[in-house]
Amino acid sequence: MSSTTTSTTHTKKRILLIGGTGAQGQVVVRSIAPGGENSPYSLRILTRDPTNKRVQELYGDDDQVELVKGSFMDFKLVEEYMKGCYGVFVNTDGTVEGPANEVFAGIKLYEMACRVGVKHFIYSSIPYTSKLAGFYTHYDPQHMDTRGRVTDYLRSQPSAKHGPEGLSWTVIQIGLYVENLNDFMAPQILADGTRNFELPLKDGHVFLYGIEDGAYWIRKAFDQKNEYSGVVFDALSEAITGADIAKAYTETTGQKATYTPVDFDAWADSYPRGIADKPISSNDPSGLTWRDNFRMFWNTWADDAILHSAPDLTARRILHPEGCRSVKQWMKSTRYDGTPEPILRLTKQ
Numbered sequence: 216m217s218s219t220t221t222s223t224t225h226t227k228k229r230i231l232l233i234g235g236t237g238a239q240g241q242v243v244v245r246s247i248a249p250g251g252e253n254s255p256y257s258l259r260i261l262t263r264d265p266t267n268k269r270v271q272e273l274y275g276d277d278d279q280v281e282l283v284k285g286s287f288m289d290f291k292l293v294e295e296y297m298k299g300c301y302g303v304f305v306n307t308d309g310t311v312e313g314p315a316n317e318v319f320a321g322i323k324l325y326e327m328a329c330r331v332g333v334k335h336f337i338y339s340s341i342p343y344t345s346k347l348a349g350f351y352t353h354y355d356p357q358h359m360d361t362r363g364r365v366t367d368y369l370r371s372q373p374s375a376k377h378g379p380e381g382l383s384w385t386v387i388q389i390g391l392y393v394e395n396l397n398d399f400m401a402p403q404i405l406a407d408g409t410r411n412f413e414l415p416l417k418d419g420h421v422f423l424y425g426i427e428d429g430a431y432w433i434r435k436a437f438d439q440k441n442e443y444s445g446v447v448f449d450a451l452s453e454a455i456t457g458a459d460i461a462k463a464y465t466e467t468t469g470q471k472a473t474y475t476p477v478d479f480d481a482w483a484d485s486y487p488r489g490i491a492d493k494p495i496s497s498n499d500p501s502g503l504t505w506r507d508n509f510r511m512f513w514n515t516w517a518d519d520a521i522l523h524s525a526p527d528l529t530a531r532r533i534l535h536p537e538g539c540r541s542v543k544q545w546m547k548s549t550r551y552d553g554t555p556e557p558i559l560r561l562t563k564q
């Protein structure tokens with residue numbers, strides 16, 4: 216960790232990252248500051264524990280990164296960290312702080328950015344599922360809706376378009392990571408090597424987002440503030456069925472793959488491992504359980520409840536191939552073989 220910044224970094228635009236040590240945030244960091252010295256940005260990353268082994272492995276030797284200690288719920292402290300920053304990137308974690316805190320934090324962080332003179336506030340969001348599905352309780356996954364509520368709050372705020380004055384906001388929607396195909400969506404590997412994707416998806420489409428693809432749009436938005444000011448950008452990589460995930464695997468690897476729709480409760484009993492009936496937020500012990508949250512999550516995809524909101528990706532795939540890879544392209548570029556490789560803190564534990 217560098218507690219001081221080098222002389223070159225002083226001339227750079229400083230960005231405060233919230234969630235910069237997580238599965239999503241570390242890819243965003245690589246996108247914003249590739250090549251270190253050559254990046255126009257220097258990074259200040261909030262973490263609850265700068266001495267943590269994982270955090271040190273990520274950034275301990277990186278002199279373009281300043282680690283600062285604290286929780287995003289400690290608003291006074293975070294406001295201090297925002298001072299002198301050009302930009303703020305926010306990926307809060309509602310599975311730690313709970314839904315009410317996550318919504319409140321999103322709003323407070325924006326207000327603070329406005330107050331201290333930050334120029335660009337980028338919020339990592341997820342489609343506002345229950346709203347898109349008509350507020351029917353069958354489709355009300357808590358961990359997705361909290362972000363959607365903050366997105367709607369931001370839509371109601373002004374966003375500076377030109378010149379040095381005022382704060383611009385941008386929302387980049389990065390929903391369910393395609394990388395979960397290595398995690399809680401990884402296939403069973405049968406004795407003959409067949410990959411069998413067992414998901415409670417029926418014949419519906421699940422929205423998948425590459426973390427790298429999302430990070431591409433976040434970098435683009437920081438680079439082209441005026442163009443992305445006041446924009447809610449859905450960085451979807453593909454809305455895809457279980458059968459098409461298996462087909463993509465076979466077409467990429469030449470190996471056999473199948474899709475088996477499974478009963479939700481049977482799935483919940485095995486994934487995520489052993490936590491189904493625990494609360495989704497560690498700070499909210501009497502809150503929604505993982506089982507109830509993910510029942511609504513899978514209902515949404517299985518019934519194609521928000522499929523109507525998927526953006527048309529035809530032009531984007533041609534113009535921005537690095538920011539819009541199909542699941543098949545992602546499998547090819549990552550040499551995907553279905554081997555479980557947890558990316559989420561929860562499944563790593």
Ligand SMILES: NC(=O)c1ccc[n+]([C@@H]2O[C@H](COP(=O)([O-])OP(=O)(O)OC[C@H]3O[C@@H](n4cnc5c(N)ncnc54)[C@H](OP(=O)(O)O)[C@@H]3O)[C@@H](O)[C@H]2O)c1
Pocket residue numbers: 233234235236237238239240261262263264270285286287288306307308309310311312341358359389390391392395558559560561
């Ligand atoms: N899994 C998915 O497919 C998916 C898709 C889209 C969005 N999300 C959402 O992304 C969020 C999690 O991000 P992730 O996927 O990158 O998970 P992760 O790998 O578990 O990382 C969590 C991040 O949040 C930070 N954090 C948690 N509580 C904090 C607090 N009180 N103050 C400051 N930092 C805090 C952690 O920092 P330290 O530990 O260093 O303090 C870490 O950087 C969740 O809200 C989840 O709903 C997940």
